[in-house]
Amino acid sequence: MCGILGIANRNKEAFGEIYDGLLMLQHRGQDAAGVVTYDGEFFKEQKNNGLVKDVFHARDAKTLNGKTGIGHVRYPTAGSLSASNAQPFFVNAPYGIYLIHNGNLTNAEEQRKKVTRKYSRHLRTMSDSEILLNVLADKIFDSIKKNGSQNPAKNVFEGVKLTMERIQGAYSVVALIDGVGLLAFRDPNGIRPLSVATRTVDGQGNDYAFASEDVAFGITGFEKLRDVYPGEAVLIDFEGTMHSFQAAKGELRPCIFEYVYLARPDSMLDGISVYKTQLRMGQALAKQIDAAALQIDSIIPVPDSARPVALEVSKATGIRYREGLVKNRYVGRTFIMPGQSERQKSIRRKLNAIPLEFDGLNVLLIDDSIVRGNTIKQIVQMCRDVGAKKVYVASASPPVKFPNVYGIDMPTKKEFVANGLTKNEICSELGADALFYQDLQDLIWAAREGNKSIKHFDCSCFDGKYIAGDIDEDYLEGLEMSNRVSEKVSALPEYTSSWNVPLMNDLHNS
Numbered sequence: 001m002c003g004i005l006g007i008a009n010r011n012k013e014a015f016g017e018i019y020d021g022l023l024m025l026q027h028r029g030q031d032a033a034g035v036v037t038y039d040g041e042f043f044k045e046q047k048n049n050g051l052v053k054d055v056f057h058a059r060d061a062k063t064l065n066g067k068t069g070i071g072h073v074r075y076p077t078a079g080s081l082s083a084s085n086a087q088p089f090f091v092n093a094p095y096g097i098y099l100i101h102n103g104n105l106t107n108a109e110e111q112r113k114k115v116t117r118k119y120s121r122h123l124r125t126m127s128d129s130e131i132l133l134n135v136l137a138d139k140i141f142d143s144i145k146k147n148g149s150q151n152p153a154k155n156v157f158e159g160v161k162l163t164m165e166r167i168q169g170a171y172s173v174v175a176l177i178d179g180v181g182l183l184a185f186r187d188p189n190g191i192r193p194l195s196v197a198t199r200t201v202d203g204q205g206n207d208y209a210f211a212s213e214d215v216a217f218g219i220t221g222f223e224k225l226r227d228v229y230p231g232e233a234v235l236i237d238f239e240g241t242m243h244s245f246q247a248a249k250g251e252l253r254p255c256i257f258e259y260v261y262l263a264r265p266d267s268m269l270d271g272i273s274v275y276k277t278q279l280r281m282g283q284a285l286a287k288q289i290d291a292a293a294l295q296i297d298s299i300i301p302v303p304d305s306a307r308p309v310a311l312e313v314s315k316a317t318g319i320r321y322r323e324g325l326v327k328n329r330y331v332g333r334t335f336i337m338p339g340q341s342e343r344q345k346s347i348r349r350k351l352n353a354i355p356l357e358f359d360g361l362n363v364l365l366i367d368d369s370i371v372r373g374n375t376i377k378q379i380v381q382m383c384r385d386v387g388a389k390k391v392y393v394a395s396a397s398p399p400v401k402f403p404n405v406y407g408i409d410m411p412t413k414k415e416f417v418a419n420g421l422t423k424n425e426i427c428s429e430l431g432a433d434a435l436f437y438q439d440l441q442d443l444i445w446a447a448r449e450g451n452k453s454i455k456h457f458d459c460s461c462f463d464g465k466y467i468a469g470d471i472d473e474d475y476l477e478g479l480e481m482s483n484r485v486s487e488k489v490s491a492l493p494e495y496t497s498s499w500n501v502p503l504m505n506d507l508h509n510s
Helices: 015-024 108-118 128-147 152-166 257-262 274-286 307-317 340-350 374-385 423-430 440-448 473-481 483-490
Strands: 003-008 032-038 043-049 068-074 089-091 097-105 169-177 181-186 195-200 206-211 223-227 232-237 242-246 298-301 325-327 351-353 362-367 390-395 434-437
Touching: 003 015, 003 097, 003 169, 003 181, 015 032, 015 068, 015 206, 068 097, 068 169, 068 181, 089 128, 097 108, 097 128, 108 128, 128 152, 128 169, 152 181, 152 232, 152 242, 181 206, 257 274, 257 440, 274 307, 274 440, 298 307, 307 362, 351 374, 362 374, 374 390, 374 423, 423 434
Parallel strands: 298 362, 362 390, 390 434
Antiparallel strands: 003 068, 003 206, 032 043, 032 068, 089 097, 097 169, 169 181, 181 232, 195 206, 195 223, 232 242, 325 351
16 A cells, blocks of 8 residues: 655656655555656656655755656565665666556566566566566557557557556556656556646646645645546646546446545545545444443544544444543554564554543443454553453454455455454454444445445455455465465464463554
């Protein structure tokens, strides 16, 4: 779930605005950041591991000059944590292309073999984004051979069309192409978000921007034009004209986990308010909670993303709402932190309980989701340590039971606390006195109410139905046996059923 951003200005330097926009997308990736700008003749590149504020500084504006540029914040789902895997990636032909990508290719290994063997291209990393870039370069080159070089926009669009015929999975892409312009395209299911925005420049034309979430636009004065359509390619040429091409037949089927946790609450994704979706999630979740029978004294959210849900549960049940957990805002989101050891240390220093809100009370903790279980397990223990009489837990989403293959770092069901356990067994493992899960149909309702034209969502991590139709048992078995999973699992603590010791393999989001 990386964050991607592209800006094409007519008169203004792009770097400062890319920097500001990436800060607004930092929640989508904390492992690495990268920026490339273009001055009409040369590309200027800088990328490294770390947060945006650590990778870039004010002095970089002098070297990263140019009116057009792209930026990326990385959350790794394929490829190592090395800075060499930081995006953007580059190929020097045809034209010269820098590319950034959010999502995950599900036929990456097949395409890797074609790229390296059939097309004799050298790949420097294990990243599927580099594979995607080289496939795109191959297909644009094929189009140039077929049509000639007189119409670059036509060649690029045809190259995108041919690329979509070859790759599978989830991808939102922004590419900067020498002499051509700023290109963006989205997979035919629109699984990962991508928006386009515009800004009028002194009545002389428009600046344009692309971003994973529209929260990146407001800080720079852009106004969202619309979401990029599934299967659509959009090109902003260097004359400032926007061109659109439907490269593949598409039906919008976005990832529902974006609304649960990944996106910021102030974002609008595909016409749906993330914040209002989370409020509706709270309304639906409240129907499952028998407040009188449990004698709940207060509802306490696990900060920050569960707060809107908890507020609506409180409103619907009449149970008082309290802020009982204090978050250290200088610790990042544990779910997207690179590496198990970093997540483990982060939990211990991330939250503190306010004893007065727990001592002698029955509390209902509400979290956005329970994935690996370790965070909520430790929070339950924390509540007991400060005197809670009973600790109930509610998840604003259904049980996560299936691997995510479309760009979220949940590749193996071995990680999930809900894997193979009943709800009562999960409750026991978490050390809670009662456990509630959101119903999947209620979650779908909460999202779809924002845009009723959307008929389907990708809910694969909840129901095992992979929306792109390219995943079968053999694929999932191969994923379980892959280096990506084996390295991940080998670094995890041993499973235990004792609830006062870290449970399961990894941490869930908070």
